[in-house]
Amino acid sequence: MNARLLAAATGSWLVLWLPPIRHTLESDMVLHMAVQVPLLIMLGVLVAVVARDREPRWLADADWLGIPGIVAVVLGTSFWMLPRALDQAVSDPWADLIKFLSLPLLVGVPLGLSWRRMPPLGRAFIWANFIPKLGAIGGLYLGAPTRLCAYYRLDQQELAGWTLIAIAVALGMTWFFAAFVGWTPSCAKQSPRRSGGFLIAAVGGN
Amino acid sequence: MTIAATAGRTAINPRAAVLAYLAVSGIVLLLMMLLGLTMRLAQAQWIDVSPDFFYVVMTMHGAGMVGIAGLCSAAVMWHFVRRHVPVSTAVFLTNLVFFLIGAVLILGAGFIGGFGAAWTFLFPLPAHSGGLWSVNAAAAYLVGLIFIGVGFLLLHLDIARGILSVYGGLGAALGVKQAFGLAHGEEGPPPAVTASTMALIANILGILVGAAVLIISLVNLYVPSFTFNALAAKNLIYYFGHTFINVTIYMAVIAVYEILPIYAHRAWKTNWAFYLAWVLSTVFVLTVYTHHLLMDFAMPTWTLVAGQVISWLSGLPVLLVTAFGTLTVVYRSGLRWNPAAALVFLGVAGWAIGVIPAIADGTIAVNSVMHNTQWVPGHFHTYLLLGMVAMVLGFMTYLTNPQSRYGVAWLGYWLYLLGGVVFVLAFLSAGSASVPRRYAVHVAQWLPYDRIGSIGAACAIAGVLILIVRFFVGMRTAASAQDPSG
Numbered sequence: 001m002n003a004r005l006l007a008a009a010t011g012s013w014l015v016l017w018l019p020p021i022r023h024t025l026e027s028d029m030v031l032h033m034a035v036q037v038p039l040l041i042m043l044g045v046l047v048a049v050v051a052r053d054r055e056p057r058w059l060a061d062a063d064w065l066g067i068p069g070i071v072a073v074v075l076g077t078s079f080w081m082l083p084r085a086l087d088q089a090v091s092d093p094w095a096d097l098i099k100f101l102s103l104p105l106l107v108g109v110p111l112g113l114s115w116r117r118m119p120p121l122g123r124a125f126i127w128a129n130f131i132p133k134l135g136a137i138g139g140l141y142l143g144a145p146t147r148l149c150a151y152y153r154l155d156q157q158e159l160a161g162w163t164l165i166a167i168a169v170a171l172g173m174t175w176f177f178a179a180f181v182g183w184t185p186s187c188a189k190q191s192p193r194r195s196g197g198f199l200i201a202a203v204g205g206n
Numbered sequence: 207m208t209i210a211a212t213a214g215r216t217a218i219n220p221r222a223a224v225l226a227y228l229a230v231s232g233i234v235l236l237l238m239m240l241l242g243l244t245m246r247l248a249q250a251q252w253i254d255v256s257p258d259f260f261y262v263v264m265t266m267h268g269a270g271m272v273g274i275a276g277l278c279s280a281a282v283m284w285h286f287v288r289r290h291v292p293v294s295t296a297v298f299l300t301n302l303v304f305f306l307i308g309a310v311l312i313l314g315a316g317f318i319g320g321f322g323a324a325w326t327f328l329f330p331l332p333a334h335s336g337g338l339w340s341v342n343a344a345a346a347y348l349v350g351l352i353f354i355g356v357g358f359l360l361l362h363l364d365i366a367r368g369i370l371s372v373y374g375g376l377g378a379a380l381g382v383k384q385a386f387g388l389a390h391g392e393e394g395p396p397p398a399v400t401a402s403t404m405a406l407i408a409n410i411l412g413i414l415v416g417a418a419v420l421i422i423s424l425v426n427l428y429v430p431s432f433t434f435n436a437l438a439a440k441n442l443i444y445y446f447g448h449t450f451i452n453v454t455i456y457m458a459v460i461a462v463y464e465i466l467p468i469y470a471h472r473a474w475k476t477n478w479a480f481y482l483a484w485v486l487s488t489v490f491v492l493t494v495y496t497h498h499l500l501m502d503f504a505m506p507t508w509t510l511v512a513g514q515v516i517s518w519l520s521g522l523p524v525l526l527v528t529a530f531g532t533l534t535v536v537y538r539s540g541l542r543w544n545p546a547a548a549l550v551f552l553g554v555a556g557w558a559i560g561v562i563p564a565i566a567d568g569t570i571a572v573n574s575v576m577h578n579t580q581w582v583p584g585h586f587h588t589y590l591l592l593g594m595v596a597m598v599l600g601f602m603t604y605l606t607n608p609q610s611r612y613g614v615a616w617l618g619y620w621l622y623l624l625g626g627v628v629f630v631l632a633f634l635s636a637g638s639a640s641v642p643r644r645y646a647v648h649v650a651q652w653l654p655y656d657r658i659g660s661i662g663a664a665c666a667i668a669g670v671l672i673l674i675v676r677f678f679v680g681m682r683t684a685a686s687a688q689d690p691s692g
Contacts, residue, residue, distance in 0.1 A: 121297065124363045128410065132417035139422050139438075145431040172414060176407070179366065182375025 002050045009046040009104075016040065017100060026090050029152040029160040034167065037080060037103060044108015055113060069114025070126060076107035081137065083148035090151045131172045138164030218295040224285045225681055227302055228602050231278035232674040234309070235595070238270040239670060243663045249648045250656035258338055260646035261322030268325030269312050269347075272451050273354055275590060277305055278598045279457035280361060283405060285601075286398040286464050291368035297360055304357025311350030319343020324644070326447055327351070329419070329439035333427050341427050348424050355413045355420070358450075362406040362413075369403055379403040380488065381481030391477035397463040400481065404488045405457045408449050411492060416446030437504055441495075448495040455521075455557060455589065456487070458597040459528055462550045465604050466532060469547040470539035474531060483523035490520040500573040510570060517568025521561045529558050545615035545673075549600030552623060553593050560589025563634060578644075580655070581637025588630045591666070592623075599673050606680025618672030625665025632659030 015021060016039060025036040063069045079085055080099060088095040115123065141161030147154055177183075241263050248255035255263070284298055315321040320339040323331040332344035366376070373379040373395060380403045384394035394400070419442035422434050467474045496513030499505050532554045541547060563585035566572050576582070599622070603615060636655035641648070648656055 120367050121294070121360070121364055124367065125360060128359055128363065128414060129417075132414045133421065136418040136421035136425075139418065139434055140425055140432055143422070143426075143432050143434045145433070168418075172411070176411065179370065180376045180407075182370065182373075182378065 002053070005046055006050045009043045009050075012039075013043050013100070013104065016043075022096070026096075029086075029149065029156040030163045032086060032090075033081075033160055034163050037077075040100060040103035041077075041108040041111065044104030044106075044110075045112040046108075047104060048109045048112020051109065052113065060117070063114055063117055065119060065122065066114035066117035067122075069110035070118060070122075072110045073107050073114070076102060076110075087150050090149075127171075127175060131168050131175070134164050134171070135168035138162065138166075138168065218299065220285075220288060220295045220298075221684070223295050223299050223302075224281050225605065225684060226299070227277060227281035227284075228598075228605070228677065229681065230302065230306070231274050231281065231598070232602065232677055234270060234274045235278070236667070236671060236674060238267055238274060239663070239667045241267040241270070243660065243667060246656055246660040246663050248646065250653055250660045251648070252657070252660065255646070257646035258320070258322065261324070262316045262320055264644065265322045265324050265347075266313060266316040269316075269351075270309070271590075272325055272447070272454075273305065273309065273312075275454040275594060276354075276358060276450060276457075277302070279454040279594060280358070282461045282598060282601050283398070283402050283457040284361070284365070286460050287365060287368075287402040290396050290399050291365070291372045293368045294364050297364040301357035301361040304353050304360070308350040308353030308357070311346045311353065315339075315343045315347035315350065319346060321347045323347075326443055327423065328443060329423055329434060329436055330426060332423060333430055345424060345427050348420050348427070352417065352420050355416055358409060359413045362410050365402055366406050366410070369399060369406075373399070376403050376407060380407075380485055381476075382485055384476075384478055385481035385485045387478055391479075391481065392475075394476050394481055397474060397476060397480070398460045400476075400484050401456055401460045401463070404484055404491070405453045407488055408453050408456075408491050412446045412449030412453075415442050416450075419443055419446065437499075437502060440499060440502065444495045444498040448498055449491060451586075451590075452491050452494075455594045455597075456491070456524065458553070458594045458601075459524070459557075461597045461601040461604070462528060462532060462554055465546060465550050465600060466535050466541075468604075469544065470535045470541040472535050472539050474535060480527045480531070483527040487520070487524040490516050490523075494520040497568045497573070500568075500570050501577050514568055514570050518565055521557075521564070525558055525561060529554055544603075544612055545619050546600050546604035548619055549596050549603060549673075551600075552619075553595075553597035553600060556592025556596055556626075557589045557594070560585055560587075560593055560630075563588065575640075576637060578642055579637040580633045580641045580643045583643055584630055584633030584637050587633060592626045592630065595670075596622075599670070602677045603673060606677050606684040614672060615676055618669045618676065620669070621665050622669025622673065625662045625667070625669055628662030629659055629666055630662075632656075632662055 016025070016036065022036075025031045080089075080103060085095075085099075089099045090096070118126070138161045141148065141157055141164065144157065148157060152160075244253070244255065244263055245260060245267065247253045248260055280301070284293065287293065319342065321332075321335075321343045322338060323335070323344070327344075327348065332348065333341070335344065369376065369379045377383075379395050379399050381394040381400050383389040384391045395403075419439055422432075422439065425432050426434065463474045494513065494516040496505065496509045497517040498513075500510055500513060532551065536551065563581060567576055567581060567585055632655050636652065636659070637643075639652075639655070641652045641655055
């Protein structure tokens with residue numbers, strides 16, 4: 001199972017790296033930010049599922065409450081949100097390769113490993129920070145007086161802004177309705193009433 | 207469903223933590239009331255306050271009162287909800303620490319930096335000071351709000367965690383099944399849980415929206431070329447601001463549900479109507495904010511019509527079931543009135559009475575005339591000063607109530623009540639005479655309202671001072687005491 005998962009993750013990574021797919025996804029700001037980047041992070045999360053059983057004890061101990069890992073996630077994602085970084089990835093294949101390696105390994109893997117260690121309140125807090133910040137960044141894209149990325153047009157930038165706002169609203173609504181009805185992801189159904197349903201599970205299990 | 211909430215989980219005494227909240231609340235409340243009195247005295251021309259400083263005081267009074275209303279009503283909510291669900295005392299205290307950090311930043315922004323853009327920080331005013339305050343002062347104010355928001359976010363998320371761990375979903379904790387007849391009303395969650403669920407739903411959503419607009423405002427301060435649609439920003443700010451201040455009443459009303467039955471020796475009975483009222487008010491509180499934008503002609507008409515209709519309906523469901531429940535608990539119960547019971551009873555009355563001028567102001571035809579008059583501070587001071595604050599003072603008195611000595615507390619009660627009534631009536635009368643609000647300098651024809659209002663405010667402050675001093679005197683014994691309910 002683990003080997004298949006690893007193979008699937010590696011295969012997907014290679015598919016995303018194929019020039020036609022890579023160029024298509026990077027030709028549009030929305031596809032770049034809202035499709036390619038999240039997909040690369042998800043591949044890292046898949047790798048984390050495989051690595052979880054072999055994780056060294058010292059690393060698990062050092063990742064106290066999952067905080068160092070989540071800090072790495074925040075730093076990594078923040079860097080690749082910078083317009084200049086996105087520009088670099090579009091114009092320089094080496095920078096793009098660094099993005100293709102860093103997003104799965106320095107963001108996805110820590111996310112997959114550390115999220116489970118984080119207490120329920122911490123997970124909920126991360127969500128509660130992530131959602132409005134996504135909306136605020138979308139708002140700033142709409143309000144920016146000039147192009148933020150040299151390689152994307154103003155209309156693409158505006159569409160990216162609306163897309164980020166839409167994702168923030170969708171995530172917020174999903175989070176709210178899941179908590180309202182007490183929905184728990186199947187991976188976290190150890191004891192939904194005791195564990196506190198979605199808020200506690202919050203995409204990652206107990 | 208009652209559980210020993212946090213027994214064995216923390217070394218911090220939860221009761222002492224609640225008292226710490228109330229102690230901070232008492233001091234800040236008094237200071238903010240004094241700022242309010244300063245404004246009324248300045249308008250009455252009994253003291254000299256420069257217009258620049260008037261707006262600093264107005265901003266600090268507004269922000270401070272909204273913050274402290276949230277803090278003390280959160281103490282009421284947490285004290286009672288922890289009887290039913292597991293919550294963390296550490297998180298509760300973290301909120302207090304965040305609040306204090308935020309308060310220092312806000313006070314520094316005002317009294318050192320001169321920030322005076324009103325507590326609503328309407329975009330893009332913080333960045334356009336006309337030389338009265340610096341960018342850093344405005345940023346300190348906004349960052350202070352973020353600190354306070356983060357603290358409340360943590361607190362509500364922790365209560366949500368506790369509620370979900372017992373009830374499975376927020377809908378179940380709100381009593382949705384009971385509201386729609388799918389389960390017996392008597393089997394529903396306790397009122398404290400239902401009210402807390404409503405509060406956390408509204409406040410978490412409100413804080414998320416508020417965080418977004420605060421970040422955008424901060425960026426605009428330092429990079430003014432990054433602009434944002436001002437009307438959209440106003441919508442976001444009032445979604446957050448209205449929800450936050452409105453929810454303080456719904457948190458404080460838990461004191462009524464819990465304290466009155468103790469003194470009346472009658473349980474607060476819940477039924478389908480009670481839960482339906484809370485479900486409806488949850489929806490209304492999240493959608494009513496557009497009544498703050500009735501004068502914004504650029505808003506789509508349907509949003510303003512919705513704002514008017516929902517304003518008429520918004521407070522009524524919970525108010526009606528609470529007022530009716532209060533009367534049925536008290537009527538022929540043989541209740542021996544004491545200041546704690548009288549204060550929470552007064553809180554329901556103040557809330558009910560204050561809603562009437564609020565509904566009037568929520569009507570577009572009236573709002574177009576009254577919105578910028580003192581009618582508005584008149585109505586919100588009625589249900590906040592004589593409603594929410596009365597409930598909190600009742601809670602403070604209940605926690606530190608040595609049953610044999612009521613004399614001083616009664617004096618405080620009557621001073622507070624009579625002063626408060628005079629104070630709000632002065633505002634409402636001035637509003638009906640079209641005296642504008644938020645004016646630092648008043649013309650001679652307006653002075654009688656200002657002077658009567660100042661006297662009322664001074665009396666109310668004296669009453670609150672007595673009640674709070676009495677609270678501090680009783681704090682030491684209260685920290686180790688059991689609840690009067692046992």
